[in-house]
Amino acid sequence: MIVPGNIGQVYDAVKLDTKHSEDQGVLCFVACTEADSVCAAQILLNLLQRENIHFTLIPVECYEEVRDHCQPLREAEELKTIILVNCGATEDVRSLCELPNNIRIVIIDNHRPVWHGHNNGEDSDTLVLVDKDDPLPVDEIPVANHEADLDVADSDSEAEEDDSEAEDDGEGGGDDEDEQGGRKRRRGSGDAGPSGRPAKRSSIGPGREERAALRRERAAQIDAYYSTCNGFGKPSTLLLYSLCKEMQQEDNFHVWCAIVGLTEQFIFQQISKQQYNMWRDALANDILVQQDPQDEVPDDPSNILVMPRHKVAVEAHEDLRLTLLRHWSIEESLRYTGYVAARLQTWRQKGLDNLRSLITYMCIPLKQAATAYKGLPKMFPGQLRSNLPRFAPQHMLAWDSLHLNSFLLRYKHEEVTASDMVFALLGLLTAPKPGSVARSHRDAFNEAQSALHVQRNLHLVERGIEQAKKICQDVVHECGLMITANKVKGGRNADYRFVNVADSNAVANPRFTHPTVLKYMALFLRDATSHRFSSADARRPVVVAGPPDEAGMCCVVAVQAKHISGKGLQNNPFARPFLETVSALNILCMKSAFDNTTFYMRKEDVAGFLSKLQEVVGDYGVKQQMQQEVQAAAAQVAAAAAQVEVGAA
Amino acid sequence: MSALAARARDLLKELKSYSSDTLSPYNEELVRLTFSEIDEHNAQTEAIVSEMRRRQQEGEEPQQVDEVTATTMCLHYECIKRNKRLLLIYMNERMQRLRDMRWTQRALPETQKARCCQSEIQFYNDYSRVLSTYMSRAEGVGMDLTLDTKPPKDMAVTVRGLKDAGEVVLSYGRATILTGTTISIPAEEAEPLIRDGTVELVEWDDGYGRNKQ
Numbered sequence: 001m002i003v004p005g006n007i008g009q010v011y012d013a014v015k016l017d018t019k020h021s022e023d024q025g026v027l028c029f030v031a032c033t034e035a036d037s038v039c040a041a042q043i044l045l046n047l048l049q050r051e052n053i054h055f056t057l058i059p060v061e062c063y064e065e066v067r068d069h070c071q072p073l074r075e076a077e078e079l080k081t082i083i084l085v086n087c088g089a090t091e092d093v094r095s096l097c098e099l100p101n102n103i104r105i106v107i108i109d110n111h112r113p114v115w116h117g118h119n120n121g122e123d124s125d126t127l128v129l130v131d132k133d134d135p136l137p138v139d140e141i142p143v144a145n146h147e148a149d150l151d152v153a154d155s156d157s158e159a160e161e162d163d164s165e166a167e168d169d170g171e172g173g174g175d176d177e178d179e180q181g182g183r184k185r186r187r188g189s190g191d192a193g194p195s196g197r198p199a200k201r202s203s204i205g206p207g208r209e210e211r212a213a214l215r216r217e218r219a220a221q222i223d224a225y226y227s228t229c230n231g232f233g234k235p236s237t238l239l240l241y242s243l244c245k246e247m248q249q250e251d252n253f254h255v256w257c258a259i260v261g262l263t264e265q266f267i268f269q270q271i272s273k274q275q276y277n278m279w280r281d282a283l284a285n286d287i288l289v290q291q292d293p294q295d296e297v298p299d300d301p302s303n304i305l306v307m308p309r310h311k312v313a314v315e316a317h318e319d320l321r322l323t324l325l326r327h328w329s330i331e332e333s334l335r336y337t338g339y340v341a342a343r344l345q346t347w348r349q350k351g352l353d354n355l356r357s358l359i360t361y362m363c364i365p366l367k368q369a370a371t372a373y374k375g376l377p378k379m380f381p382g383q384l385r386s387n388l389p390r391f392a393p394q395h396m397l398a399w400d401s402l403h404l405n406s407f408l409l410r411y412k413h414e415e416v417t418a419s420d421m422v423f424a425l426l427g428l429l430t431a432p433k434p435g436s437v438a439r440s441h442r443d444a445f446n447e448a449q450s451a452l453h454v455q456r457n458l459h460l461v462e463r464g465i466e467q468a469k470k471i472c473q474d475v476v477h478e479c480g481l482m483i484t485a486n487k488v489k490g491g492r493n494a495d496y497r498f499v500n501v502a503d504s505n506a507v508a509n510p511r512f513t514h515p516t517v518l519k520y521m522a523l524f525l526r527d528a529t530s531h532r533f534s535s536a537d538a539r540r541p542v543v544v545a546g547p548p549d550e551a552g553m554c555c556v557v558a559v560q561a562k563h564i565s566g567k568g569l570q571n572n573p574f575a576r577p578f579l580e581t582v583s584a585l586n587i588l589c590m591k592s593a594f595d596n597t598t599f600y601m602r603k604e605d606v607a608g609f610l611s612k613l614q615e616v617v618g619d620y621g622v623k624q625q626m627q628q629e630v631q632a633a634a635a636q637v638a639a640a641a642a643q644v645e646v647g648a649a
Numbered sequence: 650m651s652a653l654a655a656r657a658r659d660l661l662k663e664l665k666s667y668s669s670d671t672l673s674p675y676n677e678e679l680v681r682l683t684f685s686e687i688d689e690h691n692a693q694t695e696a697i698v699s700e701m702r703r704r705q706q707e708g709e710e711p712q713q714v715d716e717v718t719a720t721t722m723c724l725h726y727e728c729i730k731r732n733k734r735l736l737l738i739y740m741n742e743r744m745q746r747l748r749d750m751r752w753t754q755r756a757l758p759e760t761q762k763a764r765c766c767q768s769e770i771q772f773y774n775d776y777s778r779v780l781s782t783y784m785s786r787a788e789g790v791g792m793d794l795t796l797d798t799k800p801p802k803d804m805a806v807t808v809r810g811l812k813d814a815g816e817v818v819l820s821y822g823r824a825t826i827l828t829g830t831t832i833s834i835p836a837e838e839a840e841p842l843i844r845d846g847t848v849e850l851v852e853w854d855d856g857y858g859r860n861k862q
Binding site: 052054056446 | 803804806807809819822824825829831832851852853854
């Protein structure tokens with residue numbers, strides 16, 4: 001069942017369940033690749049702790065891991081609640097993990113599309129939380145209708161049978177099947193059970209055509225849903241934060257968690273700027289309410305001696321969108337900010353000269369620009385702020401993309417902006433560590449979680465920031481090299497561009513095995529390659545295949561072509577082509593990620609995957625064109641018919 | 650006297666070589682030798698002082714103490730102080746370990762008892778009695794304080810797995826302890842797990858600004 005908004009009710013139900021059951025623990029699984037999950041998990045645990053509900057939190061990386069941990073629950077008879085954070089919405093978790101019905105599953109996930117099987121009003125044991133202001137509104141999700149799905153699946157298998165009789169290669173059947181949504185097919189191999197068929201065969205009658213039409217409509221609806229709604233919804237932290245507010249547990253800490261989760265989704269272009277601003281304004285209001293009037297220390301510029309703060313203060317702040325500016329030097333921050341680096345091509349000497357010219361225009365001596373930002377006299381940061389809007393456009397940089405209404409956390413002498421915190425958490429999450437893979441990702445998650453508690457673990461934040469700097473530097477340098485060495489395939493008019501990191505010098509860099517770093521890299525590559533072409537619409541989606549990790553697994557990620565504005569979903573067009581390619585090549589999926597545009601495969605399969613993907617995407621282009629033509633023709637026919645009708649009248 | 654205070658240092662080294670929850674055998678011999686070293690220093694200092702007094706009484710001019718004598722006296726004095734400090738550290742550390750044993754193991758194990766000297770056993774017995782009285786219902790707080798290594802703030806504590814201990818049965822149900830998983834369990838059940846190193850206590854800020862620095 002999809003629960004819109006009233007998250008408090010769900011929470012009360014969970015509480016009631018734990019009280020009535022012998023097994024009173026709540027099991028929480030958290031996807032461990034994103035900062036949003038870290039913050040969401042922290043809010044959730046704090047809430048559970050304050051209600052004295054016992055919990056077990058397990059950071060997981062893929063569905064296989066969830067399934068393994070669920071193994072002991074299969075035979076259990078007590079009522080139990082499982083909470084899934086940032087995983088589970090896109091799949092049928094219950095059958096995937098073979099969970100019995102006495103286990104209630106609560107899903108708080110920002111991945112879209114929500115599996116339409118979840119949209120079943122009668123199933124109160126699987127609850128998916130989707131807020132009313134989600135980029136993918138609840139009423140767009142097709143209603144689960146098991147019979148209809150069976151019908152569709154059956155008709156496909158019938159069609160397949162007919163086809164295979166007609167032509168031996170069975171290509172047509174494959175196509176048909178693709179049309180009804182690759183996602184569903186992978187999941188529901190048991191859907192098309194042969195048991196129901198004889199009855200259906202016998203019911204040939206006048207209703208058959210109607211049913212066929214209904215079937216087609218249903219298939220088209222589901223097809224459209226799974227091909228246009230791949231992306232990200234409202235950050236899970238915001239959902240949990242609204243629960244916090246309902247429980248009257250909101251405080252500075254929880255607001256900060258919500259801010260970090262929101263900022264991450266914006267940085268990774270998973271939500272639009274409008275959505276970001278809408279949610280940001282709400283949080284800014286909450287901060288004003290939270291603020292303790294006694295805490296306010298008037299910022300006196302004449303006072304040289306700034307006393308350290310012993311309380312953490314969070315405030316709204318209009319910030320420059322320069323990565324880790326406060327913890328770097330002006331020059332380096334500009335040089336390694338994705339947007340600036342892509343525009344000015346700062347990995348080349350020419351770009352660097354251009355950058356230095358910008359700094360000089362802003363009246364900042366190069367020597368000062370190269371020293372740590374924290375140690376600069378106040379005059380220079382002021383100059384950066386006041387002169388950047390004026391001189392950035394002269395250097396092909398849009399001021400709009402260089403500033404953002406964000407938040408700032410002050411503690412002792414440290415100032416950490418929301419984006420700094422996101423990068424610090426990602427730095428900790430993606431820091432390469434030797435040793436067992438399963439263990440290291442859980443440890444990394446725990447470290448990131450500890451880093452949220454800045455009063456105790458400021459050193460962890462600093463360490464994360466150092467790691468994040470390395471990520472930014474590596475991405476700019478390695479991507480620069482790839483572009484110069486023509487490793488990025490796909491030219492001006494290609495459907496998409498792709499790169500295999502294993503072909504480049506970055507193959508030995510263990511950082512690039514992490515999907516989040518790959519996504520950051522893909523976003524950068526997308527911008528950097530598009531600026532090499534003069535035409536305005538040179539942006540293309542980018543697919544990046546990572547280098548193999550210790551176990552020989554490679555991660556492939558894709559990003560959409562544009563950051564779309566408005567209230568809609570940032571649709572990633574690669575979810576289905578990926579699945580189709582994988583099923584066409586029979587690639588064995590060892591690790592299924594929670595995001596449907598992230599794929600893990602063995603390193604031997606990557607080259608084949610990338611070449612097949614081109615064919616599949618090419619087919620898509622042709623198909624789309626055909627569809628458009630058909631639609632245009634249908635529109636013409638309809639118009640003609642209307643004219644005829646008008647004439648007749 | 651090859652090296653100054655070498656014996657007392659050996660004494661401490663010996664104690665350090667034992668892990669923090671066991672005692673080294675009380676080394677009476679070295680303690681006695683250290684005392685005799687102190688006596689020796691003391692005797693030498695007294696000899697110098699009496700020599701000076703003698704000169705004063707003989708009516709010689711109260712002259713300035715020459716540098717050599719002054720340095721010698723200082724050195725002897727510092728040696729005495731250092732030896733004393735090392736001996737005190739030795740005693741204090743042993744006492745601390747005895748106290749810890751009372752808190753963590755509740756009774757003095759026989760093997761450790763054999764390593765104590767008489768006064769240490771006496772100290773342990775006294776300490777144990779005082780603590781028991783304090784925890785008793787009749788005269789004290791009426792709670793077993795040795796159950797917790799740290800005073801609990803809440804009914805449940807949050808712990809993090811340090812090794813794969815598998816499934817454990819707790820009062821509220823079952824839980825699986827794996828490396829890197831975070832679990833909240835009742836404080837008194839967490840205690841033995843924390844002690845044997847299966848889990849560690851997680852300490853979180855209770856919201857920014859609430860906990861005092």
